Every structure is written in structure tokens, then in C-alpha cells.
Amino acid sequence: MSLYITSLNSGSNGNCYYIGNDQEAILVDAGLSCRETEKRMRRLGLSLGSVKAIFVSHEHDDHIKGIPIIARKYQLPVYITSDTLENWGCELEKHLVCSFSAYTPVTIGSLTITPFPKFHDAADPHSFIIREGPTVVGVFTDIGAPCEHLVRHFRQCHAAFLEANYDEDMLEKGSYPFHLKKRIRGGQGHLSNRQALELFLAHRPPFMSHLFLSHLSQNNNDPDLAQDLFNGRTEGVKIVLASRFEETSVYAIQGKEGDIMPHWKPEGAPAEQVQARKALTAGSKKKQEQDPRQLSLF
Numbered sequence: 001m002s003l004y005i006t007s008l009n010s011g012s013n014g015n016c017y018y019i020g021n022d023q024e025a026i027l028v029d030a031g032l033s034c035r036e037t038e039k040r041m042r043r044l045g046l047s048l049g050s051v052k053a054i055f056v057s058h059e060h061d062d063h064i065k066g067i068p069i070i071a072r073k074y075q076l077p078v079y080i081t082s083d084t085l086e087n088w089g090c091e092l093e094k095h096l097v098c099s100f101s102a103y104t105p106v107t108i109g110s111l112t113i114t115p116f117p118k119f120h121d122a123a124d125p126h127s128f129i130i131r132e133g134p135t136v137v138g139v140f141t142d143i144g145a146p147c148e149h150l151v152r153h154f155r156q157c158h159a160a161f162l163e164a165n166y167d168e169d170m171l172e173k174g175s176y177p178f179h180l181k182k183r184i185r186g187g188q189g190h191l192s193n194r195q196a197l198e199l200f201l202a203h204r205p206p207f208m209s210h211l212f213l214s215h216l217s218q219n220n221n222d223p224d225l226a227q228d229l230f231n232g233r234t235e236g237v238k239i240v241l242a243s244r245f246e247e248t249s250v251y252a253i254q255g256k257e258g259d260i261m262p263h264w265k266p267e268g269a270p271a272e273q274v275q276a277r278k279a280l281t282a283g284s285k286k287k288q289e290q291d292p293r294q295l296s297l298f
Contacts, residue, residue, distance in 0.1 A: 001110075002252040003135050005159060008032060008040045010141070010214040011244025015063050017139050017161055018250075019130045024052045024109035027070075028128055028139045029063040034070045040247040048074055052108050055100075055115070056080040058122035058142060059088040071096050079106060079113075083124035102126065116153060119144035121188040129153050135255035138162075141215045144188040146199045154203050159210035159253040161242065162200070165190035166220035174220055190215065193226045201233065207259040210251055214242040 001021055008016040014031035018041070025046075030037065038048055054076055057063055068090055071078050077098045080088075085097065100106055106113045110133075115126040120142045127150065129138045138153055138160040154160060171181055171192075183189050191199075200211060211234070213226050223241050230239050240248055 001133060001135070002254040003130065003132055003137055003159075004250050004252055005137055005161075005210075005212075006044060006046075006250045007161060007212055007214060007240075007242035007248045008037060009244060009247065010161070010212075010242035011216060012062050012218065013244055014065070015141065015215065016066070018046065018051075019111070019137050019139075020046075020050060021110060021132055023050075024111065025050050026108055026111060026113060026130065027051055027054045028130075029057055030054050030066040030070050031062045031064065032066050034066055034073060037066055037070060044247060044250050046250070051076060053077045053079055053098075053106075055106075055113060055128055056084055057127065057139070058120060058125035059084050060122060060142070063142075064088060064090070068092060081124045081126070084122070087123035100126075116149045118142070118149065119147055119188055121183060127153070129156060133255070134257050134259055135253055137253055143191050144186070146191065146195060151199070151203050154199065155205050157205065158207055158255045158259065159212070159251070160208070161212040161214045162196050163191045163215045164193045164196040164213040164221070164226045165215050166192050166217045167222065167225050168192050168194060170222070170225075171217075171220040176219070184220070190217075193221065193229050196226075197229050197233070200230070200237075204235075204237065205259075207255060208237050210238045210240060210253060212240045212242045212248070216241070216244065218244060 004020055006018045008018055009032050015029045016032050016037060017028040019026055041048060054067055054071060067078060078092055078096050079098045079100045082099060100115050102115055102117050112131045114129050118125050118127045127140045129136055135158055136156045138157040140150060140160055141163040143163050166184060216223060216226060227241060242248055
């Protein structure tokens with residue numbers, strides 16, 4: 001059975017990724033308004049009525065601002081960590097709040113969603129892989145550094161939404177103040193085009209079919225630059241640019257038995273990576289209070 005995936009929007013103005021089958025679907029983040037999410041899904045022949053849950057990667061506004069209305073209107077469970085919910089400060093209806101833990105799979109119909117921690121300037125940020133049978137899709141954006149968690153999960157994916165946030169020269173020569181440049185490229189911010197390409201070339205599994213370049217910066221990147229960097233180096237993998245202005249097409253992703261490499265068990269997670277990520281994100285709430293724009297500018 002195929003997984004059908006699309007980026008409804010990807011960028012600092014809103015992030016929302018749809019992954020589903022013929023019966024049910026989930027959203028990873030919901031940074032668009034309910035009305036805009038509905039409109040874009042209708043254009044694709046999709047319906048929010050088929051969505052069974054929303055998974056929250058972190059509390060930055062461009063990933064969460066549509067959730068309260070969407071969740072209330074469609075009575076959707078919102079899977080979110082307690083630290084993320086606390087730092088968000090939003091009063092979701094209690095019966096819609098569902099907690100998740102890193103490496104503990106969540107089952108939604110025939111979909112299995114496994115979260116894992118990532119480096120980002122937020123309270124408790126996570127990436128996700130979504131699995132149905134032999135087919136695996138990853139959502140990997142807002143990543144400060146390509147840690148071992150990311151590498152191990154990327155190697156499982158038939159398709160992935162992978163951040164390519166900034167061009168290093170554009171960021172360096174651009175108008176952002178130094179402290180913002182430092183946050184973007186300093187290990188808790190975002191992946192550059194070059195870092196995304198290096199990850200792809202070094203760790204792309206042989207069965208990967210689609211890669212969505214995601215969360216491109218409006219000010220520090222250019223879609224043509226990102227595309228050109230990957231051109232001629234993809235070995236048959238389709239590169240899709242996830243736009244900040246419109247939805248992508250819906251793509252059918254299908255794996256086959258024998259594709260997936262040995263699954264990374266939770267107990268195999270490198271403890272030093274977990275502790276390092278916690279150390280990097282400690283004090284995030286205080287930083288956000290000092291700079292309420294957080295990283296949604298990027």
C-alpha cells in the first residue's frame with residue numbers, strides 16, 4: 001500500500017506536511033490557518049476529514065498557529081510533549097492533548113509514527129518517521145545539526161522532507177544581524193543547502209525515491225540555488241522543492257519488503273546525543289521570552 005504525501009506549505013510563514021493512506025492521514029505541524037489548510041487540501045483532492053491526528057515538532061509559531069482551530073473544529077488529537085505544550089502556552093481542549101515520548105511509536109490506524117529528538121532552539125523538539133508496512137517517510141526540518149539520530153532514521157526512508165534552509169553565502173552577506181546569523185548556523189538553528197546535500201549523498205538509502213527540499217528561507221536562500229546544488233547528483237531520486245507559497249503535488253510513495261534496513265531500536269539511541277541536545281536546548285524558554293520572534297523569521 002502506498003503512502004500519499006504532500007507539503008501544504010514549508011517556510012517561516014507556515015509549515016504543514018500531510019502523510020496518509022487511503023483510509024487515514026496525519027499532519028506533522030499545522031502552521032497555516034484552518035481555512036487555508038482546508039483550501040489547499042481541497043485543491044489536491046484531499047480532506048481534513050481523513051486526518052486523524054496532528055503531531056507537533058516544536059512550539060515555534062510557524063509550526064503551530066493553525067492547530068487550535070483545526071483541532072477544535074475536527075476534534076483531532078494533538079500529539080505533543082509536555083515541555084513543548086508548556087512553552088507554547090496554548091490552552092488546547094484537554095481531551096485532545098496526547099503526549100508522546102522519543103522512540104516510542106504511536107499507532108494511528110495502520111500508520112506508525114515514531115518521534116526522535118533533534119537539535120533546534122526550542123523546548124523539546126522532535127522529528128518524525130511515519131511507517132506503513134515496508135514504506136517509510138521522514139519529516140526532518142528545523143534541524144541545527146545532522147546528528148546520529150537523523151542519520152540513522154534518514155537511512156530508513158523511501159521519501160523525506162529534508163530542510164535546506166539557507167545558502168551559506170547569502171546568509172553571510174545578507175542583512176541579518178550577527179546574533180541571528182549565529183543562531184541560524186550555530187548548531188541549534190537550521191541546515192544549509194550544503195549540509196542537506198552532504199547528508200543526502202552520504203546517507204541516502206538505495207531505495208529512496210523522493211526528497212522534498214523544505215523550509216527554504218525567504219531572505220537567505222533561493223529555490224534555484226538549492227535545486228542546482230542537487231542537479232546531476234541524485235541518481236534517480238526525484239527532488240521536489242517544497243514551496244512557502246503553495247502546496248506541492250501529492251506523491252505516492254511505496255516501498256517493498258526487504259527495503260528497510262535493520263530497525264534502530266530505542267535502546268540503541270546514543271545517550272550522549274540525548275544529553276547534548278538537552279544541554280543545547282536548556283533555557284530555551286528564557287531565550288524565547290527575550291526574542292519572541294524565535295526562529296520563525298528564518
